[in-house]
Amino acid sequence: MPHPDGTILRDPSKLFFQSEYIRRLIIASYWVVIIAGIPLWWHITSIERLSLPTARVHAQAGNQLRFPVQIHLEDASLSSPLQQLMDDRIRRSPKAWEGLDVKVTTQNDAADSYTVRATEGVPLVSERTLAYPLRSGTLPMLADTLAALLIPPTDPHRVAPYSPRYRLAFTLLNEDAAAGSAISGWDISGAISHHLSPIFNSLSVLHNFTIESQVQFHAPLAFSPVSLDQGYGITPEDLTVFVNSAEWSLSSSVSNDPVLHFVVFIPSAARRPLHILDSNGLPSPSSAFLLPQWGGIVIYNPPADVQTTAPFPAPALTAVFTTFAAHLLALLGVPALPPSVSTSTSASDVLHTVPLTAWQLDALLRARALENARNAQGTLESIVSLVAQIENMPVGRDVRGDVQGALGALEEMYNTASLNRTLSHSATAQTLASRAFFSPGMLALLYFPAEHKYAVYTPLFASALVPLVATAVKEIKAWRKQRRGEVE
Amino acid sequence: MLVSFPRLLLFLFSWTWGILAATPSHEEIVGDFFAKNGAHGGSTSNHTNNWAVLVCSSRYWFNYRHMANALGMYRTVKRLGIPDSNIILMLADDAACNARNRFPGSVYANPGRGLDLYGDNIEVDYRGYEVTVENFLRVLTGRMEPSVPRSKRLLTDAHSNIFVYMTGHGGNEFLKFQDNEEISAFDIADAFEQMYQKKRYNEIFFMIDTCQANTMFSKFYSPNILATGSAKIDQNSYSYDNDADLGVSVIDRYTHYVLEFMEGINKTSHESVADLFATYDFAKIHSEPGVRSDLFKRPLADVRITDFLGGVSQVEVGAGTPAVAAGADDTAWAEDPAAPVETPHIAAESRWQGTENTTTETGPAAAKSHQWRGLRAWGGLLLLGALVGWVGWRK
Numbered sequence: 026m027p028h029p030d031g032t033i034l035r036d037p038s039k040l041f042f043q044s045e046y047i048r049r050l051i052i053a054s055y056w057v058v059i060i061a062g063i064p065l066w067w068h069i070t071s072i073e074r075l076s077l078p079t080a081r082v083h084a085q086a087g088n089q090l091r092f093p094v095q096i097h098l099e100d101a102s103l104s105s106p107l108q109q110l111m112d113d114r115i116r117r118s119p120k121a122w123e124g125l126d127v128k129v130t131t132q133n134d135a136a137d138s139y140t141v142r143a144t145e146g147v148p149l150v151s152e153r154t155l156a157y158p159l160r161s162g163t164l165p166m167l168a169d170t171l172a173a174l175l176i177p178p179t180d181p182h183r184v185a186p187y188s189p190r191y192r193l194a195f196t197l198l199n200e201d202a203a204a205g206s207a208i209s210g211w212d213i214s215g216a217i218s219h220h221l222s223p224i225f226n227s228l229s230v231l232h233n234f235t236i237e238s239q240v241q242f243h244a245p246l247a248f249s250p251v252s253l254d255q256g257y258g259i260t261p262e263d264l265t266v267f268v269n270s271a272e273w274s275l276s277s278s279v280s281n282d283p284v285l286h287f288v289v290f291i292p293s294a295a296r297r298p299l300h301i302l303d304s305n306g307l308p309s310p311s312s313a314f315l316l317p318q319w320g321g322i323v324i325y326n327p328p329a330d331v332q333t334t335a336p337f338p339a340p341a342l343t344a345v346f347t348t349f350a351a352h353l354l355a356l357l358g359v360p361a362l363p364p365s366v367s368t369s370t371s372a373s374d375v376l377h378t379v380p381l382t383a384w385q386l387d388a389l390l391r392a393r394a395l396e397n398a399r400n401a402q403g404t405l406e407s408i409v410s411l412v413a414q415i416e417n418m419p420v421g422r423d424v425r426g427d428v429q430g431a432l433g434a435l436e437e438m439y440n441t442a443s444l445n446r447t448l449s450h451s452a453t454a455q456t457l458a459s460r461a462f463f464s465p466g467m468l469a470l471l472y473f474p475a476e477h478k479y480a481v482y483t484p485l486f487a488s489a490l491v492p493l494v495a496t497a498v499k500e501i502k503a504w505r506k507q508r509r510g511e512v513e
Numbered sequence: 514m515l516v517s518f519p520r521l522l523l524f525l526f527s528w529t530w531g532i533l534a535a536t537p538s539h540e541e542i543v544g545d546f547f548a549k550n551g552a553h554g555g556s557t558s559n560h561t562n563n564w565a566v567l568v569c570s571s572r573y574w575f576n577y578r579h580m581a582n583a584l585g586m587y588r589t590v591k592r593l594g595i596p597d598s599n600i601i602l603m604l605a606d607d608a609a610c611n612a613r614n615r616f617p618g619s620v621y622a623n624p625g626r627g628l629d630l631y632g633d634n635i636e637v638d639y640r641g642y643e644v645t646v647e648n649f650l651r652v653l654t655g656r657m658e659p660s661v662p663r664s665k666r667l668l669t670d671a672h673s674n675i676f677v678y679m680t681g682h683g684g685n686e687f688l689k690f691q692d693n694e695e696i697s698a699f700d701i702a703d704a705f706e707q708m709y710q711k712k713r714y715n716e717i718f719f720m721i722d723t724c725q726a727n728t729m730f731s732k733f734y735s736p737n738i739l740a741t742g743s744a745k746i747d748q749n750s751y752s753y754d755n756d757a758d759l760g761v762s763v764i765d766r767y768t769h770y771v772l773e774f775m776e777g778i779n780k781t782s783h784e785s786v787a788d789l790f791a792t793y794d795f796a797k798i799h800s801e802p803g804v805r806s807d808l809f810k811r812p813l814a815d816v817r818i819t820d821f822l823g824g825v826s827q828v829e830v831g832a833g834t835p836a837v838a839a840g841a842d843d844t845a846w847a848e849d850p851a852a853p854v855e856t857p858h859i860a861a862e863s864r865w866q867g868t869e870n871t872t873t874e875t876g877p878a879a880a881k882s883h884q885w886r887g888l889r890a891w892g893g894l895l896l897l898g899a900l901v902g903w904v905g906w907r908k
């Protein structure tokens with residue numbers, strides 16, 4: 026085909042950008058950009074993995090929290106046999122006595138030591154004192170009592186995991202207010218301040234509580250109670266599914282603090298009285314039950330002669346809240362006093378409004394501090410091992426800071442003598458260790474097999490690099506040939 | 514779909530007969546089970562709370578069945594007592610409110626639409642584009658921004674049993690999310706390991722319905738995980754049935770038959786996961802479901818379905834005073850081995866399958882309308898062909 030008029034065919038070698046010097050400059054500039062870009066590319070594609078104090082974490086994990094426990098016994102002739110008895114018990118079950126160094130002394134030198142006084146009456150417990158009939162014959166019993174006070178048995182399945190903050194949700198549920206004689210309201214603030222505030226005050230070292238309450242007028246059960254001669258009954262199997270979570274909304278979700286639920290259930294007027302049945306199908310004397318780590322439920326049957334809807338009668342509310350107080354203590358792991366001893370004010374119905382004895386509170390503080398320390402150590406170890414195991418896991422400044430903070434709190438925990446400070450350090454350590462573990466930046470990049478990486482990078486880079494390499498090789502060849510020609 | 518009318522009838526007949534024949538033997542199994550475990554009636558599980566993570570990872574209207582899979586599981590775990598606050602439901606698309614849904618606000622898992630799975634009491638925690646691999650892994654590992662609300666978090670502890678159900682389109686060692694990213698078997702395995710290290714679970718029951726599903730749990734290495742999937746490697750997982758009015762498949766086979774089994778379970782049932790695995794049948798599911806229990810410590814016959822899909826089952830009656838509570842341990846929770854579990858079972862079963870039973874009754878009528886529709890379609894096609902031929906001939 027002939028050229029159209031007006032166009033002139035130019036010699037390619039005469040074009041300005043085809044001059045040897047400029048062409049080589051252009052190719053070289055591409056290479057300069059690529060080589061200069063490699064560090065940047067390396068930087069933006071690599072994951073920030075700051076080094077963690079691994080050695081400190083492992084050293085800390087081996088540490089064991091120790092609590093010196095001094096028992097002051099005035100009678101020197103009894104103190105060394107008692108020491109022996111206590112040592113025997115510790116040797117027999119070292120797991121239960123974990124972390125406790127029990128020393129029986131005759132001098133009362135430490136402020137937080139426990140005192141055993143002689144008495145001729147029933148064993149009495151007050152603040153840090155135990156009055157006990159002291160004779161050489163009663164020493165084994167005394168040792169058992171002390172064991173029950175110092176390391177009370179707890180059920181880890183019932184007790185809610187430690188949290189510095191809890192939300193308590195109180196709910197008054199009318200199964201069906203439309204059926205008549207419902208409970209229209211309750212003096213919740215009065216009941217809480219009267220029955221629960223003493224507990225909140227005693228436990229203020231351990232927890233902060235947020236309280237919410239509500240009244241509901243329609244709360245159907247998900248099963249039908251069985252009909253009895255007198256009233257209705259809930260079988261043990263139905264009791265396990267009593268909470269109709271699909272239809273009852275029991276707590277708000279305003280915060281991420283763990284929630285403990287307390288529910289008063291008013292059966293519909295058509296199904297009263299409603300009893301809890303035991304495994305033999307007989308009504309149980311109790312109308313309350315506890316769901317481990319969840320909360321407590323009380324079933325309240327208004328008296329049959331009440332025909333109108335009215336607020337909660339005060340005496341009944343007292344009974345309900347006495348039960349709730351017991352539930353709360355059980356859920357928070359507050360140990361009960363051993364049955365063989367009683368408190369100085371021993372009216373059983375006000376038992377729960379009496380502030381806790383120092384024996385109980387100390388045992389709880391020790392148990393919670395041990396739990397927290399163990400959790401913090403375990404969490405720190407798992408962070409270190411996961412970071413080593415999962416290569417894509419980033420470790421940022423916040424994680425490293427929290428790990429160091431948790432280690433610091435653990436170290437301080439060992440160096441403090443006060444039980445309250447020990448607990449607060451242990452709680453700090455646990456909170457920081459958890460925060461480090463749950464740091465949003467720690468989410469590992471997704472796993473890609475090697476062939477995926479080639480599949481992604483090859484089309485991207487091969488198409489650009491192959492011509493570049495080819496021209497570079499060609500230019501170098503030409504340049505060497507040229508030089509040889511010049512030399513010859 | 515192209516099943517001829519007599520074969521359809523035959524199938525329905527044999528199916529009904531199978532159900533009738535199966536019921537007494539099922540009772541026998543339950544009876545044997547009680548006799549065996551009568552001495553120690555309680556569950557052997559060691560948990561105090563139950564959680565469920567239900568994930569549908571597919572988008573688009575034609576993946577309606579995946580939404581229905583996840584919602585069917587949601588209905589079941591809720592019915593068995595897991596509260597909404599303990600269910601994390603992730604739905605990658607909103608089939609209920611899709612413009613193409615002829616039944617707005619509803620999702621059905623049975624041809625004939627007997628049971629609305631969407632209902633009026635549903636809480637979808639992650640919806641649409643929130644369903645990503647990253648968010649799923651954040652839910653599992655707990656690595657959330659502080660601003661994330663409680664309802665979107667998996668707040669489990671060392672006493673939690675977790676049921677993880679996933680459905681979507683997958684392949685060898687991956688599951689597709691939202692048509693633009695994938696989660697690999699390694700990612701889930703690593704996430705479970707992180708949960709194990711932080712003591713975020715007591716036991717996990719992992720169930721997945723996707724093609725080559727069994728590859729998804731092949732990489733797990735953390736203890737106390739029981740896993741089951743719908744199809745082995747190089748096998749597809751199939752859909753169950755179409756609904757003519759919706760125009761799409763409504764549920765997958767594997768999930769359908771699992772849910773059918775679950776309908777026989779109520780909150781107090783004693784059926785074990787071994788019973789569930791025993792119902793797996795290639796003839797029905799058309800793929801070979803797998804079970805992985807080497808990481809799991811308890812014998813499968815002792816693992817109740819309700820250990821994972823139910824609410825908690827331990828109650829301490831009369832924990833009125835701390836002293837009593839200390840004594841009244843788990844012994845307070847005794848159960849009656851003779852408790853009848855069959856009555857609600859049958860009622861519930863008929864509810865799930867009721868729609869199919871009605872299909873049996875309305876079978877001939879439905880088939881007739883089907884035939885008429887086919888005739889009409891062929892007629893239309895013929896007319897079109899004739900017109901095209903005429904135009905072509907004229908030119």
